[in-house]
Amino acid sequence: MRRLVILLILFAVMRGVFVLGGPTSGIPTLMLFGFLILAAYSVGELVKPFGIPKIVGYLIAGILFGPPGLAYVSKPALTELTPVSNLAIALIAFLAGAELQLSEIRERGAAILKMVSSELVLTFAAIAGTMVLLRSQLPILANAPAAEVVAFSLLFASVAVVHSPAVTMALLTETRANGPVARYTLGVVLVMDVAVVLLFSLVLAVARSLAPPAGGAEGVQAGAVLWEIGGSVLVGAVLGACIALYLRFISRELFIFGLLMALLGSEVARILHVETLLTLLVAGFVAENAGGGRGEDLRHAMERAAAPVFVVFFALAGAKIDPRAVLPLLPIVIPVVLVRMAGIYSGMRLGGKWAGLPTQVTGNAWLGLVSQAGVAIGLATVVADVYPSRGAPLRALLMATIAINETIGPIMFRLGLKRAGELTPSEANAGQSVGSPPTAGAH
Amino acid sequence: MTTPLLLILVAAVAFLATHVVYEWLAKRLLIVSGAEYLVLGVLLGPQVTGLFTPAAIEAFQPIIILGIGWMGVAVAMPLRLQRLVRIPAVPYRTALVESLLTFGVVTAGATSAIAYAYQVPWREVLAAGGILGAIAVASTPAGLDVAFGERGKDAARRAPVLLQIEVANHLNAVVSVVVFGIILAVMHDTVPLMVRALTTTEWVVVTLGIGVVGGTVFHLFLGGEQSADRLVISLGGAIILASGAAAYLELSPTLALFAMGVVLVNSMRNPGAVQDVLRAGERPLYYALLLLAGASWRPDSNIGWWLVIMHYVVLRTLTKLWGTGIVTWVNGAQQSVGLDWGRALIGQGRLTIALAFDYSRRGLPYGDVIFTCAAVSVLFTEFFAARFVRAAAAPLIAPLESISATTGAVLDTVTETVTHALPSFLQPSEDGSADRPADVSEPKPAPPGDR
Numbered sequence: 001m002r003r004l005v006i007l008l009i010l011f012a013v014m015r016g017v018f019v020l021g022g023p024t025s026g027i028p029t030l031m032l033f034g035f036l037i038l039a040a041y042s043v044g045e046l047v048k049p050f051g052i053p054k055i056v057g058y059l060i061a062g063i064l065f066g067p068p069g070l071a072y073v074s075k076p077a078l079t080e081l082t083p084v085s086n087l088a089i090a091l092i093a094f095l096a097g098a099e100l101q102l103s104e105i106r107e108r109g110a111a112i113l114k115m116v117s118s119e120l121v122l123t124f125a126a127i128a129g130t131m132v133l134l135r136s137q138l139p140i141l142a143n144a145p146a147a148e149v150v151a152f153s154l155l156f157a158s159v160a161v162v163h164s165p166a167v168t169m170a171l172l173t174e175t176r177a178n179g180p181v182a183r184y185t186l187g188v189v190l191v192m193d194v195a196v197v198l199l200f201s202l203v204l205a206v207a208r209s210l211a212p213p214a215g216g217a218e219g220v221q222a223g224a225v226l227w228e229i230g231g232s233v234l235v236g237a238v239l240g241a242c243i244a245l246y247l248r249f250i251s252r253e254l255f256i257f258g259l260l261m262a263l264l265g266s267e268v269a270r271i272l273h274v275e276t277l278l279t280l281l282v283a284g285f286v287a288e289n290a291g292g293g294r295g296e297d298l299r300h301a302m303e304r305a306a307a308p309v310f311v312v313f314f315a316l317a318g319a320k321i322d323p324r325a326v327l328p329l330l331p332i333v334i335p336v337v338l339v340r341m342a343g344i345y346s347g348m349r350l351g352g353k354w355a356g357l358p359t360q361v362t363g364n365a366w367l368g369l370v371s372q373a374g375v376a377i378g379l380a381t382v383v384a385d386v387y388p389s390r391g392a393p394l395r396a397l398l399m400a401t402i403a404i405n406e407t408i409g410p411i412m413f414r415l416g417l418k419r420a421g422e423l424t425p426s427e428a429n430a431g432q433s434v435g436s437p438p439t440a441g442a443h
Numbered sequence: 444m445t446t447p448l449l450l451i452l453v454a455a456v457a458f459l460a461t462h463v464v465y466e467w468l469a470k471r472l473l474i475v476s477g478a479e480y481l482v483l484g485v486l487l488g489p490q491v492t493g494l495f496t497p498a499a500i501e502a503f504q505p506i507i508i509l510g511i512g513w514m515g516v517a518v519a520m521p522l523r524l525q526r527l528v529r530i531p532a533v534p535y536r537t538a539l540v541e542s543l544l545t546f547g548v549v550t551a552g553a554t555s556a557i558a559y560a561y562q563v564p565w566r567e568v569l570a571a572g573g574i575l576g577a578i579a580v581a582s583t584p585a586g587l588d589v590a591f592g593e594r595g596k597d598a599a600r601r602a603p604v605l606l607q608i609e610v611a612n613h614l615n616a617v618v619s620v621v622v623f624g625i626i627l628a629v630m631h632d633t634v635p636l637m638v639r640a641l642t643t644t645e646w647v648v649v650t651l652g653i654g655v656v657g658g659t660v661f662h663l664f665l666g667g668e669q670s671a672d673r674l675v676i677s678l679g680g681a682i683i684l685a686s687g688a689a690a691y692l693e694l695s696p697t698l699a700l701f702a703m704g705v706v707l708v709n710s711m712r713n714p715g716a717v718q719d720v721l722r723a724g725e726r727p728l729y730y731a732l733l734l735l736a737g738a739s740w741r742p743d744s745n746i747g748w749w750l751v752i753m754h755y756v757v758l759r760t761l762t763k764l765w766g767t768g769i770v771t772w773v774n775g776a777q778q779s780v781g782l783d784w785g786r787a788l789i790g791q792g793r794l795t796i797a798l799a800f801d802y803s804r805r806g807l808p809y810g811d812v813i814f815t816c817a818a819v820s821v822l823f824t825e826f827f828a829a830r831f832v833r834a835a836a837a838p839l840i841a842p843l844e845s846i847s848a849t850t851g852a853v854l855d856t857v858t859e860t861v862t863h864a865l866p867s868f869l870q871p872s873e874d875g876s877a878d879r880p881a882d883v884s885e886p887k888p889a890p891p892g893d894r
Contacts, residue, residue: 006663013656017688020641020649030505031687037680038664256727308676 003042010039014072029080032073036081037308039065040315053410055170055314062318073319081316086276087259088313090266091306092166093277094258095173096190097236097284098299104183111355112187115362118354119188119347119369120161120195126343128157130336137332140393151210152394158203159379159398160340160372162196163189164409165277167371170310171413173303179422180361185368185413188348193277193375197229200379204386213387224273232269232278239265239279240286247291247298254301262302277375317373321403329400336397337404344369360420367416371409372402475585475828477792478821480730484737495738503735505687507804508696510732512686514797515697517725518616519704520718530610534603537767537774538611541785542580542618544766549759550576553816556754557809560747571809573626578799578817579759581619583792584612586828590836603779604839608787608832611767616794617701623798624650624698630807631693650694654702657685661703662710671716678720693805697797729793736800740818741811748812755816756823763788780839787835790828791820 014035021028043064044057065072073081131153135141141149168189172182243261265283269276288295326333345366352362380402384395417423487494554572558565565572587608628646641649661681665673682700689699708714742748767785771777799817803810824831 002663002666006660009656009660009663013653013660013684013688017691021691026691028687028691030508031684031691033505034680034682034684034687037676038660038684041676041680042664253723255723304672304675307672308679311676 003046006042027077036312036315040311053414055410058314059318062315066319068322084312086266088309090262090280092169093280094284096169097281098288100285102289114355115351116191118351122347123161123343124157126339127160128153130339131156148211151207154203155207158200162376163369164371164373165189166373177417177422181364181420185365228275231274233282236279236282240283243287244290247294251294254298255305258302259305326400326403333400364416364420368413370412372405376402475825478825480733481737484734488738500739508686508690510728511797511801512696512700513728515700516704519701523708534607534610537770538614540770541767542615545580545762546576548762549579552758556751560750577619577622580615581794582615582788583790583828586790586832589829590832602840604836607780620697620701624695627695650698651702653685653688653699657681657703658706752816784835787832789831790824792825
């Protein structure tokens with residue numbers, strides 16, 4: 001009830017302010033940022049008793065208040081708020097890296113690599129095959145030559161295999177799950193992120209040779225890909241070392257310091273053309289493991305700083321989902337989503353068996369790999385940039401797939417954690433409280 | 444250099460300045476650091492090196508607005524009614540009259556000076572003069588904090604002069620913020636929104652309403668759960684929303700957030716956690732604000748410009764010095780606080796910059812000259828604010844401290860005598876509970892000199 005009152009007050013405030021501001025006022029970026037923090041968080045809390053993760057609530061808030069809904073957050077406002085999304089991605093990557101202990105990598109590294117490789121191969125092949133089979137449903141591929149069909153199917157599959165470190169980290173932060181399923185899922189998502197950068201670059205080069213873009217854009221240079229990966233590790237290591245020094249010798253005001261470092265890492269990565277996620281991931285890992293035992297303090301401080309940023313990040317991601325654009329594509333998207341899930345499931349089971357992991361782990365960890373978000377959207381945009389005319393429908397299809405995976409993914413991950421018994425009792429019972437009679441003494 | 448990288452560097456400089464330079468200077472040299480970042484901003488801005496382009500400064504508007512709003516909520520934080528009612532009426536009366544006197548005198552002086560310098564009728568510059576008057580009222584509390592620190596808070600309870608300075612700092616800030624917000628509402632566009640244009644009173648109500656709604660939403664949002672994460676989200680969300688809404692409506696974010704701060708500090712059972720979060724952000728935001736304010740400074744070659752600035756600084760200083768003396772004498776409080784405690788109010792700081800920058804960034808008339816007045820005043824006075832406070836208060840505190848030391852010595856002697864003369868009186872009772880101070884029968888540790 002309280003959350004509904006908050007939403008009603010916020011709704012009234014926004015209406016009032018927009019009326020008083022008049023039609024000629026500019027974009028109230030700061031006000032929208034504050035509004036999204038409070039409104040999306042309230043929606044997140046509103047859906048939690050139904051057993052739905054808060055981040056799905058944030059996404060729903062984004063759809064509700066974004067351009068397809070009430071349009072409080074207009075398209076220009078979405079552009080103005082892009083730095084918030086960039087900061088969120090940087091924080092997510094840093095926190096993910098800081099979660100990794102050297103000892104854990106030694107212990108679980110080989111098993112994670114086996115699961116990643118089998119899952120990647122199976123999912124990629126299954127999605128590419130599905131696209132070839134469904135080509136008659138897609139106007140751009142229906143009458144295209146075979147080489148072009150293969151090229152675009154491979155490109156589509158290389159983006160569709162991507163997972164979401166953001167959703168994984170946000171859900172782990174929200175539920176505070178820390179068991180084997182949580183750890184293996186996080187490990188697979190992070191390693192897959194690096195693998196996908198390589199795979200996408202390779203596939204793009206192949207696609208360009210099979211179906212040259214209009215205007216004959218240049219091919220992917222091996223040096224650029226190498227720099228993107230190697231440079232990320234290098235820049236991330238330097239940044240991480242600086243943070244570790246700060247932790248060892250100063251270690252004060254970690255809340256603001258953490259935010260600053262995430263911003264700095266993201267901006268430096270952008271300027272040096274290296275992978276932001278990988279850079280921050282390495283920085284987080286180095287800071288955690290070389291910080292003289294103070295990495296945990298920084299992680300906790302950054303989690304606190306990240307909380308409102310994550311809320312806005314997912315709300316903005318939701319605002320970019322247009323349900324009206326997704327609906328007509330459902331006949332193609334649903335098979336793709338199902339095949340992707342099947343690929344992830346088979347890959348994880350196979351990889352888990354290869355690594356000798358109990359089925360309890362792999363049987364639940366695959367549920368954490370369904371989500372997709374920022375990285376996949378970024379890659380879909382690259383495809384549309386390289387192929388301006390033919391890439392646009394492909395991008396729309398990818399966005400529709402991502403929208404569905406983004407919405408159902410967190411719910412499935414939470415289910416996996418619950419089945420594995422890695423949720424706290426209060427988290428695990430969240431869905432059971434709705435409609436249940438009040439306990440004695442509760443008023 | 445890219446705008447985001449610039450922003451990060453600004454924040455990094457502000458951050459390092461806060462935690463390295465500020466504390467070191469304050470402790471070692473009794474100097475209030477901050478104004479130098481204004482100079483740094485000027486050096487980085489379009490007037491000198493051009494590192495900060497006007498477009499970059501425009502891109503920082505959300506940070507600027509947030510910083511300006513933050514100062515408003517910080518002003519409200521000491522205004523907890525529960526604490527305020529314990530203070531006698533005389534310091535309030537003295538401080539309020541002093542604030543209004545400063546506002547009146549500087550407004551009149553600044554209006555005349557601007558009218559003379561720009562050769563325009565005084566009616567046209569009355570609002571600008573009023574803005575300068577409102578800004579002139581503000582005095583920095585940093586001087587008291589640096590000069591007496593934590594000890595100052597205890598000392599303020601027993602030293603009337605420190606209490607008077609503290610009350611005056613707070614009341615100056617309140618008057619400054621409220622008057623500034625009202626003048627902005629007066630100057631608000633009179634474009635009909637739906638049926639008619641809103642009146643000044645209505646705009647003031649809207650400004651205060653934004654703050655009250657912000658405070659209410661904060662409480663509803665926080666609910667019964669007082670976790671640190673939730674506090675940060677609810678406080679951050681409410682402050683950002685209220686600042687953004689006020690700025691969007693071209694109202695004063697400082698006044699809106701001041702209203703919100705008053706609601707927060709008086710409606711929470713324990714506002715300490717909120718104060719901690721606010722304190723953590725206040726100084727870095729102030730330094731960022733100073734840098735950006737310096738960078739956006741635009742000088743004018745008009746000689747009349749400098750006349751207004753000199754006039755403002757001199758008039759304000761004299762009003763603070765003599766005004767307090769006159770007001771104290773009229774209230775008959777000279778015995779306890781002296782006649783020249785006004786020296787402690789000469790320092791200007793974060794609120795002055797926030798208000799002046801808020802005015803100048805809107806492109807309102809005489810914005811550049813008003814901002815320069817404030818900047819010059821902060822440059823010349825904030826640095827030495829702690830010394831001003833010390834100079835004003837030390838002569839009155841020294842006798843108190845000696846009285847305190849004498850009282851302590853007398854008490855020690857009496858206790859020792861009683862201990863030796865009446866040992867049985869101080870024996871523990873049979874049930875083992877002691878109805879006496881625990882340390883009386885225990886051997887006292889030797890003083891350091893005897894070891």
